[in-house]
Amino acid sequence: MNKLQEIAWKEKFPQFAGEVEIHARLELPRRIDLHQIPWIRPLLQSRWPQFLIRSLTLAGFVFTIFAGLFGSRVGSHNFAIIFVWIAWWTALKLAFIPLGGRSWCSVCPIPLPGEWLQQGGILEKSRRRFGLNLRWPKRLRGSWLQSGGFLLIGLFSAVTLTDARLTAWVLIGLFGLAVILSLVFERRAFCSYICPIGGFTGIYAKTAPVELRVIDTAICAAHSEKTCYQSCPWGLYPVALRDSAQCGLCMECLRSCPSDNIAVNLRPFGTDLAADIKSMRQSSRLDEAFLALVMLGSALAFAAVFTGPWGNLKSAAFAIGSPVWLLYGLGLLVLNLVILPGAFVLTVWMGQRWSGVKVQLRRAIADQAQVLLPQGLFAWIAFTVSFAFPKMNYVLSVISDPLGWGWNLLGTANSTWSPDVSAFSHALQVALLLVGLFWSARVAQRLVRKSNQPVFRQALPILLFCLVFSLAMLWLLVG
Amino acid sequence: MSDLLKSLSPVWRWGILALLTLLILFLPIPGNAAEPAEKTFQIKASQFAYSPAILAVNPGDQVTIELLAADVVHGLSIDGYKLETTSDPGQTARLTFVADQQGSFRFRCTVTCGNLHPFMIGKLQVGQNALLWRGALLAGLALIAGIWGVRK
Amino acid sequence: MRKEWIARSVILVLVAAAITIPVVVWQARSRGIVIHARMAETGGWTPENLTVEVGQPLRLHLTSDDVMHSFAIGQSDEPPVNVIPGEITEVTLVFDEPGKYTFYCTRWCSVNHWRMRGTIEVTGPEAAAEAVEPPLYVTLGLDIDAEHHAEILPEQIPSARRGAQLGVEIPNKYISQEFYRSHSPADLWHALRGEARLSSLTNQDLWDLVALAWQSNTTPQELIVGKQLYATNCAACHGESGGGDGVFADGLDQPKTGEHTDMQAGEMTARPSDFTDAEHMLAASPARLQGKVLRGGMGTGMPYWGPIFTEEQIWALIAYLYNFQFELEDQP
Numbered sequence: 001m002n003k004l005q006e007i008a009w010k011e012k013f014p015q016f017a018g019e020v021e022i023h024a025r026l027e028l029p030r031r032i033d034l035h036q037i038p039w040i041r042p043l044l045q046s047r048w049p050q051f052l053i054r055s056l057t058l059a060g061f062v063f064t065i066f067a068g069l070f071g072s073r074v075g076s077h078n079f080a081i082i083f084v085w086i087a088w089w090t091a092l093k094l095a096f097i098p099l100g101g102r103s104w105c106s107v108c109p110i111p112l113p114g115e116w117l118q119q120g121g122i123l124e125k126s127r128r129r130f131g132l133n134l135r136w137p138k139r140l141r142g143s144w145l146q147s148g149g150f151l152l153i154g155l156f157s158a159v160t161l162t163d164a165r166l167t168a169w170v171l172i173g174l175f176g177l178a179v180i181l182s183l184v185f186e187r188r189a190f191c192s193y194i195c196p197i198g199g200f201t202g203i204y205a206k207t208a209p210v211e212l213r214v215i216d217t218a219i220c221a222a223h224s225e226k227t228c229y230q231s232c233p234w235g236l237y238p239v240a241l242r243d244s245a246q247c248g249l250c251m252e253c254l255r256s257c258p259s260d261n262i263a264v265n266l267r268p269f270g271t272d273l274a275a276d277i278k279s280m281r282q283s284s285r286l287d288e289a290f291l292a293l294v295m296l297g298s299a300l301a302f303a304a305v306f307t308g309p310w311g312n313l314k315s316a317a318f319a320i321g322s323p324v325w326l327l328y329g330l331g332l333l334v335l336n337l338v339i340l341p342g343a344f345v346l347t348v349w350m351g352q353r354w355s356g357v358k359v360q361l362r363r364a365i366a367d368q369a370q371v372l373l374p375q376g377l378f379a380w381i382a383f384t385v386s387f388a389f390p391k392m393n394y395v396l397s398v399i400s401d402p403l404g405w406g407w408n409l410l411g412t413a414n415s416t417w418s419p420d421v422s423a424f425s426h427a428l429q430v431a432l433l434l435v436g437l438f439w440s441a442r443v444a445q446r447l448v449r450k451s452n453q454p455v456f457r458q459a460l461p462i463l464l465f466c467l468v469f470s471l472a473m474l475w476l477l478v479g
Numbered sequence: 480m481s482d483l484l485k486s487l488s489p490v491w492r493w494g495i496l497a498l499l500t501l502l503i504l505f506l507p508i509p510g511n512a513a514e515p516a517e518k519t520f521q522i523k524a525s526q527f528a529y530s531p532a533i534l535a536v537n538p539g540d541q542v543t544i545e546l547l548a549a550d551v552v553h554g555l556s557i558d559g560y561k562l563e564t565t566s567d568p569g570q571t572a573r574l575t576f577v578a579d580q581q582g583s584f585r586f587r588c589t590v591t592c593g594n595l596h597p598f599m600i601g602k603l604q605v606g607q608n609a610l611l612w613r614g615a616l617l618a619g620l621a622l623i624a625g626i627w628g629v630r631k
Numbered sequence: 632m633r634k635e636w637i638a639r640s641v642i643l644v645l646v647a648a649a650i651t652i653p654v655v656v657w658q659a660r661s662r663g664i665v666i667h668a669r670m671a672e673t674g675g676w677t678p679e680n681l682t683v684e685v686g687q688p689l690r691l692h693l694t695s696d697d698v699m700h701s702f703a704i705g706q707s708d709e710p711p712v713n714v715i716p717g718e719i720t721e722v723t724l725v726f727d728e729p730g731k732y733t734f735y736c737t738r739w740c741s742v743n744h745w746r747m748r749g750t751i752e753v754t755g756p757e758a759a760a761e762a763v764e765p766p767l768y769v770t771l772g773l774d775i776d777a778e779h780h781a782e783i784l785p786e787q788i789p790s791a792r793r794g795a796q797l798g799v800e801i802p803n804k805y806i807s808q809e810f811y812r813s814h815s816p817a818d819l820w821h822a823l824r825g826e827a828r829l830s831s832l833t834n835q836d837l838w839d840l841v842a843l844a845w846q847s848n849t850t851p852q853e854l855i856v857g858k859q860l861y862a863t864n865c866a867a868c869h870g871e872s873g874g875g876d877g878v879f880a881d882g883l884d885q886p887k888t889g890e891h892t893d894m895q896a897g898e899m900t901a902r903p904s905d906f907t908d909a910e911h912m913l914a915a916s917p918a919r920l921q922g923k924v925l926r927g928g929m930g931t932g933m934p935y936w937g938p939i940f941t942e943e944q945i946w947a948l949i950a951y952l953y954n955f956q957f958e959l960e961d962q963p
Contacts, residue, residue, distance in 0.1 A: 051638060059645035066650055073696045074591055077717025123638035162594040309585070309602045311528015318527070318595055390558075390587070391597060403653060406692060406719025407660065422558035422584070430614040434621045441625020456626070463622055470618045479583060479611050523878075549878040551670075551740050552699035568739035568878045569866030590699050591716035 031265040033215075035254060044251050044264065047123055050106065058109035061171065063402070068168025072404025078164040079402035082394045084171070085161050092197070093384040098377065101205030105198060105248035110174055111191055114182025115233060133186040136193060142287035146199025147294045151336055153196055154298050155329050158305065158317035187235045191248060200295050202245040203288050204377045206272035206370070207439075211244045211265050212253070219261045228253035228262065238262055243272035245288065270439065273370045274446035286362055289369030292376055293344055296469055297336035299379040303476040307386045344369070347461035355458035357451055368462055371444045375466055378436025379473050382429040386477050389421050426478045433477075437470045496624050503616045508609045510581070515539030522546050524553035524566065524588065527595035536578050538606040544574045554589030557603055565590055581606040663690030663721070668700040668714045668736065671743035676734070678749070685755030689724045698740050700747070705733035705939040713738070729755035733938040739867045742879045745934035768922035771813055775922035776929060781817035781913040785838035789816075790958040794843030797836055799829065801844055811848040812946075815916040816841045816956070842957035849950035854959065857951025860944060864936070868903040873955035875905035883932050900932030906955040913956060920949045 034040050043049045060083075068080030075081040096104040118133075120126035153160070160166050178190040191198045214220055220239045228238045231252040238253045254262045304310065305317050316324040348368050349361060357364075400413035407413065444459040444466075451458065518540050523530045524547065536542050546555050548566040555572075556563035559580060566572040588599035667677045683689040693702050695716040702722065703711035712720050714736075726732065736747040768775055804810060805819060814822075816838075823829055823837045832840070862871070868883065870876040884902040906912055924945055927935030936945070953959065 052641070055642050055645050058642065059649040062646050063649035063653070066653060070653075072694065072717045074717030075594065076591060076597065121635050122642060124632075124635045126635075158595065158598075162597070306598050307585075307600065309529070309532035309600050311530070311532055311599070314527055314595055314598055401718075403657075404694070404717040405657060405660075406694070406721075407656060409656070426582075426610055430610060430617070434614070434617050437618055438621040438625045441622050445626045459626065463626065467618060467622055471615055474611065474614050474618065478614065479608060547878065548739075550742075552738050567863070567867075569868070569871060570862050571871060591695075592698050 031263070031267050033263040033265055035260075035262070035264045044254055047255070050251065051123060053107045054109060054112060057107050058112055061109045061175075065168045065171050065175075067402050068164045068171070070403065071164060073164055074404055075162045075164055076391070076394050077398065077401065077404035079398050080164045080167045080171075081162065082391075082398040084167055086388050086391050087395050090384055090388045092201075093381050097201055097204050098208060098381065099210075100249070101208030101210045101244050102198075102201050102248050103210065104201060105191060106250050108191075110178045110195070111182065111188050111233075113175075114179045114190065115188070117179070118182050118187075131183045131186070134184055136185050136189050140193060142285060143193075143199045143202065143291045144287050145193055146196050147287070147291045149194065149196035150199060150291075150294055150298060151333065154301055154332055154336075156320065157302065158314065159320055161306075188233045188248065192234055192246070198248075199291055200380075203291055203295075203373060205244040205247075207270045207374055207377055208244065209267055209269050209271075210249070211241075211267055211271070212238070212247050212249060212251075213241055213263055213265060214239050215261050215263050219259045223259065227256040227258065231256040243275070245272070270374060270443065273373060273443045274367075274450055284366040284370050286366050289344075289366050289372075290341065292369045292372040293340045294336050295376045296372060296379065297332075297340045299376065299383055300469075300472060300476065301332050301335060303383050303386070303473065307383070308476060344372075344462075344465060347465045350461040351458040354460070355455035357455070357458055359451070367447060368444075371440050371447065371462055371466065374439035374443060375436040375469065378432045378439070379469070382432040382436075382473065382477055385425055385429050385432065389425050429477045430474065433470055433474055437466060440466050492627055496620065496627075499620055500617065503613055503620065508607045508612055510538065510607045513537040515541065515577075517541045517543070519543040519545065522555070522601070523549050524555065524599075525549040526551065526593045527588075527599040529555075529586075529599070529601040532601040533604065534602070535604045536606075538578060538581050540578045540605075542576055542578050542603075546572045546574065551592050552590050553592050553599075555586055555601075556589045557584055557586040559584045560603075563589055578603075578605040581608075582610055583608040663692050665692045665694065665719075666702075668693060668695040668702070668747070669697050670741040671746040672741055673697065675747045676736075676749040680750050680752065682752045682754060683724075683726065685726055685729050685753055687725070689726075689751070691722045691724065693720045693722060694718065699738055700740050701737045702734060703737045704751070705735055705748075706941045707732070711737040724751075726751070726753040729753045729757070735939055737863065742868075742882055744867075745864075748938075766921060766925055767812055767918040771918055773916075773918055773922060775919050775926070779815070779914040779919065780910045781815075781820075783817075783820070783834065784909050784913065786835050788956070788958055789835075789838035789842035791839070791842040791846035792958065792961060794836075794839035794841075794846075797832070797839065799832070799840065801840055802826070806844045806847050808848060811844070812917045812921075815919070816845065816913045816953070818916065819844060820913075842959065845950075845953055845957055846959045849947075849959070851960075853947045853950050854954065856944065857947040857949070858954075860940070860948045861951050865948075869906060870903070873906035873952070875903045875908075877903060879903075899930040901928070901930070903933075906952055909956060912953075917946070917949045920952060921945055924948065 035044055064080045064083055067078055071078045071080065092104055116122050117130040120129040160170060174190075174195070177194065181190045181194065182188075217239060220226075226237070229236075232238070233250055233252060234246060234248050236246055236253075238257075241247060249264075251264070254264065305313055312324075313328070316322075316328040319325045345361075345365060348364050351357075351368070352359065352361070352364055359367075396412045397414065400410045401407045441463060444463055448456060448459045515537065518536050520531070520534050520542070522534075522544055534542075534544075544555065544564075546553070546564055546566040548568045548570075550568060552565065552567050554563060554565040555574065559582070560576060562574055562576055564572040564574045582605060584603045584605065586601045586603055588596055590596075592599065664678070664681065667674075669675060669677070681689065681691075691702075693712070693714045695714045698716060700714040701711045702714050702720070703709060704724070709724070712722055714720055730753055732751040732753060734749050734751060736744055738744075740747065764770075767773075801823070805822060810819075819841045820837055823840060824834075829837065829840075861869075866877055868875075868877040868879045870880065880903050883900040904911070923933065924940070925935065925937045927933045940948070
């Protein structure tokens with residue numbers, strides 16, 4: 001195993017490779033480099049495995065759009081609804097993100113046509129490339145747009161999640177947007193700045209046990225061409241990767257590094273949170289803090305609307321364009337833009353005042369927001385369990401009759417088999433929320449330890465915030 | 480006291496936490512010792528809500544649910560109780576059972592009644608929601624467990 | 632370069648498969664006519680009009696696009712089949728006689744559910760023109776829209792059992808089916824009041840005799856049929872206990888309450904009749920009720936059931952309607 005060294009992140013994105021300064025070097029144990037494992041290495045080095053998976057997801061994506069447009073309008077019998085909002089969403093929340101970080105991004109089909117146009121070929125780059133390759137505007141960087149996108153989803157969720165045609169059009173819209181953005185801007189602009197899924201996948205990737213890091217920075221310092229940066233479709237500079245939020249695990253840098261100096265590490269959970277470095281420069285940002293709060297607020301809202309017994313709320317969320325819907329939208333926005341951020345800022349400020357720690361409030365908010373990540377992740381996992389488990393039987397039947405046209409391709413069309421998971425499901429949701437809360441408290445503890453005044457009072461307000469959120473989520477899901 | 484807490488070795492710490500966890504999990508929740516009675520509820524089902532949507536009964540009650548669909552055909556099935564019925568508008572359906580399981584159970588519509596059908600949900604509360612109480616107490620414990628060890 | 636072309640072919644093949652496979656499967660499985668069912672407000676049956684020849688099987692694939700519906704042929708013995716959202720139900724029909732048949736939805740799917748009807752034109756050699764008898768109210772020259780109310784009402788619900796216990800014989804002319812169908816309970820009561828033989832009986836006693844007369848014109852089996860028809864077709868508006876308070880009643884009650892978004896533009900509706908209202912019900916003859924059921928309401932939103940029920944079914948239903956006014960069971 002090679003020694004691992006990290007470089008502290010600078011506060012802004014490097015505009016070009018020369019800007020990155022090399023600060024302290026540290027050794028980081030507890031990593032297993034997958035790239036060095038003999039049977040995994042060829043799978044990562046060759047473009048074919050990933051390409052084949054992506055071509056399958058692309059075909060699935062096209063079929064999903066087809067099913068959504070032409071299939072039965074009854075959601076429970078349409079492949080588009082069941083596979084996007086139940087099967088894929090569950091896989092995303094229960095497997096891709098907690099276990100693989102941004103692993104979905106590495107097999108996502110949406111940016112494919114744009115990528116092909118940008119590099120002038122599907123598997124191999126050619127000299128004939130399309131696209132203006134403009135830089136993404138500085139003002140629009142960060143995950144602000146992605147937070148907005150997720151709130152937009154929340155506003156229209158009651159209809160989008162239940163209408164097959166609308167789901168298909170949303171997918172078409174995302175697809176088209178990705179292509180257009182690829183022709184105008186450089187790299188995976190859509191994925192980095194617009195895709196709402198990319199937004200929360202990124203922040204929760206900080207908790208995940210997978211990372212891509214450089215091994216020996218001395219080698220990188222001596223390498224003038226920086227092929228890794230040239231080949232990264234996300235516009236990242238692997239040497240400077242501080243956390244896993246931006247890296248889409250596409251492995252292109254791995255393939256282009258002439259010194260085999262990049263590692264794909266399995267690591268302990270949550271390593272990016274309150275990370276262990278001597279320098280106090282955290283990699284957390286204000287926009288990520290806001291997104292983390294939006295995810296918490298959305299978890300509450302979705303739990304209330306979709307798994308709660310309040311029919312008026314559901315009808316309000318469904319009646320798009322009506323006055324009640326405007327009221328619902330207002331409530332959603334107030335919760336996510338005013339109440340939660342306001343309460344959070346207050347708790348951070350109180351913690352600072354109480355303990356006498358002297359840190360700029362913006363920095364404190366960005367740092368403390370890391371506490372919200374494990375809890376948010378597990379709240380969403382618990383919500384997904386509550387939302388999707390009772391409908392799992394539809395997955396089997398929709399595989400045999402994807403369009404609701406009376407087919408029975410695999411003989412499972414009439415499968416109403418659904419394990420009665422109700423008792424187990426509730427206990428599981430509680431357990432998930434508890435794990436999330438415990439983990440968040442752990443992160444808070446680590447942050448306190450790292451601060452220059454390790455005073456417990458600093459963390460108390462934010463811990464109360466977390467507790468209140470957990471109790472609210474608990475009541476919504478199993479109350 | 481805080482000195483004592485600080486000086487406890489991790490083994491003791493986890494031991495106390497484990498003990499408290501077991502206590503919270505298995506301590507009986509005091510419920511009201513109400514006599515089992517017969518209760519009848521008339522539930523109107525319309526797109527996409529039940530009215531009333533939240534029913535509260537005591538453990539052991541004999542519960543009758545009269546389901547009346549108000550616009551299209553609706554159904555009702557109770558999670559955990561494995562009971563189901565369907566009602567056409569104008570034809571009340573009756574479901575009678577003994578509420579022998581305690582807790583909070585969601586009931587859902589079983590006949591596709593429109594877009595929001597999968598989310599047409601109501602709640603049956605039988606006695607105390609032990610899971611909620613235990614979960615809330617365990618949340619507090621999880622918080623304490625998470626931060627125990629921070630130096631004052 | 633070769634790798635690039637292989638990659639491009641892979642993409643092309645997979646994406647093409649994603650689109651062509653469903654189309655191919657659909658072509659291969661397509662036999663018969665697909666009928667989509669939607670609530671009447673959003674389209675009803677599509678297609679609405681079918682044609683078939685006598686003796687030829689008509690294969691239908693029925694599916695619903697929104698809520699639970701069902702499919703049945705009017706005035707036929709074919710049992711209704713459920714038309715389930717997202718699923719296909721196959722039905723094969725064979726018609727022996729040419730003519731125009733109505734198919735309709737039998738499970739309430741909106742307030743306009745009764746408008747969900749279509750026609751099947753069965754072509755064939757012209758059958759001998761049957762002399763179609765006009766319904767009774769036409770023969771009698773009855774104005775079924777006219778006001779009708781009973782002046783003298785019973786104090787308690789008239790009971791056929793009590794009437795039987797009186798041990799009085801009702802003159803045959805009053806209990807014949809012809810009389811029953813063309814006279815209202817109030818008419819019979821007045822006729823009985825005029826009978827010298829019965830002058831010793833109280834008003835209530837006479838009402839009990841009327842109930843007895845009504846009971847003798849029906850059978851328990853007919854009442855069961857009527858009850859089932861009522862529950863399936865009428866209770867949604869008229870109420871399960873006949874009080875004009877069914878689930879759709881408020882919406883029909885213009886202009887006091889209810890939304891009119893469900894109604895077709897320009898449609899007038901009125902609150903469904905209250906069959907427990909003795910004043911009106913006791914003055915309604917079976918012929919009048921049959922007329923209303925057959926023809927529907929003018930400006931009231933009452934459906935017309937002519938093409939749907941057979942005559943037997945309508946008389947059974949009417950017999951049951953009087954159950955809201957009389958106790959017709961033998962057992963208390």
